[in-house]
Amino acid sequence: MSVFGQSVMRLEDAPLLRGEGAFAADIDFPRQIHMRVVRAEMAHARLVSVDVTPALDLPGVIAAWSAADVAEVPPIPFRATKVRGLEPYCQPILAQGRVRYVGEPVAVIFAEDAAVAEDAADLVLVELEELPALLDAAAEPTDFDATRNTEPTIVRKSYGELDAAFRDAHVVVALDLAIGRHSGVPMETRGAIARYDAAQDVLELHGTAKKQHWNRDEIARLLGRAPSSVHLFEGHVGGGFGVRGELYPEDLLVCLAALRLRRPVKWIEDRREHLVATNHSREQRHRIRAAVDAEGRILAIDNVFFHDQGAYIRTHGARVADMSAGLLLGPYRVPAYRATGHFRLTNKTPAATYRSPGRFEGSFVRERLMDAIAARCGLDRVEVRRRNFVDVSEMPYARPLDALGTDVVLDSGDYALLLDKALARFGWDARVADVARRRAAGESVGLGLGVFVEKSGLGPSDGVRMTVDATGAVELVTGAASVGQGVETALAQIAAAALGVDYRRVRVVRGRTDRIEFGSGAHASRVTVMSGSATHQAGLALAALAKQTAAALLQTPEDALEIVDGVVRRVDTPEGASVTLGEVARALAPGTKLSRDRATPGLTVESWFHSDHMAYPYGVHLAQVALDRGTGQVKVEHYLVGYDVGRAVNPMLVEGQIAGGFAQGLGGALYEEFRYDERGQPLSTTFADYLMPTIAEMPPLDILVTEDAPSPLNPIGVKGAGEGGTNAVGAAIASAVDDALGGRGQVTQLPIMPRDVLRFLAEGAA
Amino acid sequence: MKDHALTLTVNGAAHRITVPARRSLADALREDCGLTGTHLGCEHGVCGACTVLVDGAPIRACLMLAVQAEGAEIRTVEGLASGGTLNPLQQAFTDHHALQCGFCTPGFLMLATAMLEENPAMEEAEMVDRLSANLCRCTGYTNILRAVQAVAAARR
Numbered sequence: 001m002s003v004f005g006q007s008v009m010r011l012e013d014a015p016l017l018r019g020e021g022a023f024a025a026d027i028d029f030p031r032q033i034h035m036r037v038v039r040a041e042m043a044h045a046r047l048v049s050v051d052v053t054p055a056l057d058l059p060g061v062i063a064a065w066s067a068a069d070v071a072e073v074p075p076i077p078f079r080a081t082k083v084r085g086l087e088p089y090c091q092p093i094l095a096q097g098r099v100r101y102v103g104e105p106v107a108v109i110f111a112e113d114a115a116v117a118e119d120a121a122d123l124v125l126v127e128l129e130e131l132p133a134l135l136d137a138a139a140e141p142t143d144f145d146a147t148r149n150t151e152p153t154i155v156r157k158s159y160g161e162l163d164a165a166f167r168d169a170h171v172v173v174a175l176d177l178a179i180g181r182h183s184g185v186p187m188e189t190r191g192a193i194a195r196y197d198a199a200q201d202v203l204e205l206h207g208t209a210k211k212q213h214w215n216r217d218e219i220a221r222l223l224g225r226a227p228s229s230v231h232l233f234e235g236h237v238g239g240g241f242g243v244r245g246e247l248y249p250e251d252l253l254v255c256l257a258a259l260r261l262r263r264p265v266k267w268i269e270d271r272r273e274h275l276v277a278t279n280h281s282r283e284q285r286h287r288i289r290a291a292v293d294a295e296g297r298i299l300a301i302d303n304v305f306f307h308d309q310g311a312y313i314r315t316h317g318a319r320v321a322d323m324s325a326g327l328l329l330g331p332y333r334v335p336a337y338r339a340t341g342h343f344r345l346t347n348k349t350p351a352a353t354y355r356s357p358g359r360f361e362g363s364f365v366r367e368r369l370m371d372a373i374a375a376r377c378g379l380d381r382v383e384v385r386r387r388n389f390v391d392v393s394e395m396p397y398a399r400p401l402d403a404l405g406t407d408v409v410l411d412s413g414d415y416a417l418l419l420d421k422a423l424a425r426f427g428w429d430a431r432v433a434d435v436a437r438r439r440a441a442g443e444s445v446g447l448g449l450g451v452f453v454e455k456s457g458l459g460p461s462d463g464v465r466m467t468v469d470a471t472g473a474v475e476l477v478t479g480a481a482s483v484g485q486g487v488e489t490a491l492a493q494i495a496a497a498a499l500g501v502d503y504r505r506v507r508v509v510r511g512r513t514d515r516i517e518f519g520s521g522a523h524a525s526r527v528t529v530m531s532g533s534a535t536h537q538a539g540l541a542l543a544a545l546a547k548q549t550a551a552a553l554l555q556t557p558e559d560a561l562e563i564v565d566g567v568v569r570r571v572d573t574p575e576g577a578s579v580t581l582g583e584v585a586r587a588l589a590p591g592t593k594l595s596r597d598r599a600t601p602g603l604t605v606e607s608w609f610h611s612d613h614m615a616y617p618y619g620v621h622l623a624q625v626a627l628d629r630g631t632g633q634v635k636v637e638h639y640l641v642g643y644d645v646g647r648a649v650n651p652m653l654v655e656g657q658i659a660g661g662f663a664q665g666l667g668g669a670l671y672e673e674f675r676y677d678e679r680g681q682p683l684s685t686t687f688a689d690y691l692m693p694t695i696a697e698m699p700p701l702d703i704l705v706t707e708d709a710p711s712p713l714n715p716i717g718v719k720g721a722g723e724g725g726t727n728a729v730g731a732a733i734a735s736a737v738d739d740a741l742g743g744r745g746q747v748t749q750l751p752i753m754p755r756d757v758l759r760f761l762a763e764g765a766a
Numbered sequence: 767m768k769d770h771a772l773t774l775t776v777n778g779a780a781h782r783i784t785v786p787a788r789r790s791l792a793d794a795l796r797e798d799c800g801l802t803g804t805h806l807g808c809e810h811g812v813c814g815a816c817t818v819l820v821d822g823a824p825i826r827a828c829l830m831l832a833v834q835a836e837g838a839e840i841r842t843v844e845g846l847a848s849g850g851t852l853n854p855l856q857q858a859f860t861d862h863h864a865l866q867c868g869f870c871t872p873g874f875l876m877l878a879t880a881m882l883e884e885n886p887a888m889e890e891a892e893m894v895d896r897l898s899a900n901l902c903r904c905t906g907y908t909n910i911l912r913a914v915q916a917v918a919a920a921r922r
Binding site for chain 2: 009010012013014016017018019020021023025026115184185186187188189236237238239240241270271483484485486652653655656659660661662663664686687688692694695696698701725
């Protein structure tokens with residue numbers, strides 16, 4: 001039986017269970033020094049002066065820099081999209097002239113000891129002249145600098161006859177909706193350890209994640225070095241979720257210091273820093289309108305939104321706003337559409353992607369709209385969705401839109417089928433009856449749903465090199481990265497299934513620029529689709545090469561051979577003559593007769609997979625909630641995530657992704673928010689203020705993974721599984737809370753806090 | 767700042783170290799004893815990633831000073847396995863997919879070790895209450911509970 005599709009145990013676990021992992025803080029080098037960042041304490045101010053001399057007087061301090069010391073380093077760059085003109089809004093590695101958010105790096109200290117560096121940071125004199133803080137992205141833009149305002153661009157996308165549709169509509173439904181500011185907040189904070197090997201003239205950066213090759217190229221460019229003289233290394237990563245592994249000011253600062261000071265430089269972020277320095281996400285306000293016909297069918301959607309990017313543009317450019325515009329429509333047929341995304345800067349920590357970026361937001365907005373359409377048209381909430389689904393017969397379904405630079409073509413999917421399956425599994429009809437009974441008895445209970453389309457497998461290319469050594473062990477070198485999600489296991493399963501070996505014999509190398517020239521890393525639910533497809537191809541090619549070689553060794557036709565458990569043998573006489581893959585590898589070693597017929601010796605192949613379009617998994621979230629009328633607390637009584645991933649390489653890992661993603665979505669729906677006071681001081685700077693779900697907040701969670709719509713875009717039919725657990729949690733919980741309140745459309749914002757629920761209950765009683 | 771010479775007893779082994787008074791137990795374990803399996807997730811006593819056992823009780827190693835731990839029996843994640851063999855709790859974590867990135871895992875293992883030693887017949891509600899002491903951002907917790915329950919069931 002093929003290991004592809006089996007819930008086999010993870011290869012990653014043993015060192016993590018023994019306390020033998022290599023997380024960023026666990027990495028040390030001889031003679032290393034420690035960096036501490038001095039951060040801005042006002043949200044918006046003129047930076048009058050920075051005096052580091054008192055810090056330099058402290059014993060153990062080696063160097064201290066402010067902006068003037070790093071003026072030659074360009075600002076943090078961003079990955080290109082179609083949007084132009086964003087460069088002036090990029091963040092310098094140390095603040096120049098103005099500070100624009102609390103937490104912005106203003107100076108850095110280097111010292112023999114981490115505690116001394118922290119002591120010294122307190123001695124740096126930073127003179128600030130406070131300016132008014134802009135905290136609302138939907139307010140009128142103000143000045144960013146002397147020549148620019150705080151709206152770098154407007155993301156516009158449209159198709160169809162929008163004005164005519166609204167003119168002819170039976171009803172127009174308009175909503176004003178907002179999503180709160182929250183983010184990935186992995187359990188491991190960031191860390192960066194740079195080392196300059198003067199003997200080889202190579203700069204190394206350790207503690208990296210997610211995007212090693214792009215980061216390597218940019219670090220090299222910004223520091224004026226050849227990319228081949230800069231290498232990034234990934235150890236264990238304590239959660240990624242979009243925020244970890246982006247290029248931040250601290251990454252450049254440790255590299256620059258290692259080059260200048262000629263000693264390894266270690267920086268480990270503390271949690272308070274993390275909450276103000278690492279990417280925020282999500283905060284958006286949508287003013288959305290739908291034109292609808294008499295049967296509840298959507299004629300057009302007009303999506304005007306305000307994206308709160310925070311103080312600067314960092315590595316993502318306008319990507320989240322781009323996705324919020326291009327992917328909003330989800331599973332529905334919408335004849336005309338217009339998105340106007342006001343991409344705006346405020347005096348908050350810069351924002352970028354967090355698990356299901358643009359889609360958590362978009363699903364909340366779209367599904368609130370669907371509930372409102374149902375209410376206005378007097379239709380059942382489930383029925384209004386069914387009436388508007390793109391039908392399975394229409395697949396692949398090309399939308400005249402783009403997102404992330406590729407055309408949106410829904411590759412496969414049967415949305416109505418998954419909705420039916422999910423409702424049946426959840427026992428929706430029985431719960432409707434039960435909820436009615438409990439309401440009659442005075443309880444505030446409700447049911448909610450959210451239907452969505454995710455995206456995954458962002459191209460354009462990924463490659464792997466797969467090699468069998470003389471002992472039969474397999475090494476798979478990828479340009480992918482791991483943020484703890486099980487990449488090694490999934491890729492090893494795909495490799496093992498294609499080649500014919502035990503998956504435990506496959507060692508997966510990831511996150512290292514010194515082992516493979518190109519790579520796209522781990523983000524956007526892309527690894528299983530892109531690197532997985534390349535691995536599958538490589539495994540098949542390696543199997544063909546092994547059989548071809550074994551055919552010569554065994555004097556047997558190739559097509560009479562099979563590979564089982566690392567042994568090449570005859571299909572018809574499995575107990576007869578055979579060779580192991582290790583023996584085949586030895587027969588192809590440099591200098592052997594067989595190796596001379598090939599361009600490259602060894603039992604090794606390199607394979608690349610290319611894709612122009614994304615694969616679109618899809619899902620249904622269903623929720624049952626009860627409101628505590630006394631405290632305003634929302635108790636989620638039952639939850640179901642139904643998700644079609646095309647094909648599941650390892651169902652246990654897929655379910656793990658969904659469960660973890662759900663918990664994060666639950667945080668964004670009910671608990672987590674970066675709040676600020678009126679002067680822009682952050683109020684969520686500890687885990688006592690920024691509230692992430694514990695096990696006590698987890699409801700009974702049912703997970704339904706289906707494989708009804710394999711992707712036609714890749715040879716293994718897979719779609720990414722990483723983000724569907726998060727996508728519609730805000731949507732489904734909002735729908736359920738609103739239902740519990742009587743279905744009046746009161747829930748228009750996330751997170752839904754107890755004080756909001758109490759207000760809604762009071763409004764309902766009035 | 768005055769340095770203090772002290773001996774920490776960790777997983778049965780004595781570590782003679784010299785640390786400043788302000789050094790936390792977590793930092794001493796990691797930097798002075800070389801035991802980096804104890805992780806720091808928040809350094810303000812909320813996340814529980816640094817949970818270790820001091821005289822059998824789970825404590826936040828970020829909130830205790832190293833000098834306070836002298837004379838105590840300290841147990842960390844490095845002490846769980848015997849040689850090449852994972853202990854039943856570690857094995858249950860892998861069997862039930864109770865870890866993803868693994869950063870919070872040492873803290874949960876030590877927290878659960880104390881729970882199971884105290885009362886393997888613990889009711890599910892109390893288990894949930896106890897496990898809510900620690901944060902995990904990857905798993906959604908359900909599989910952690912299943913792993914702990916599996917070990918508890920085997921011990922009863």
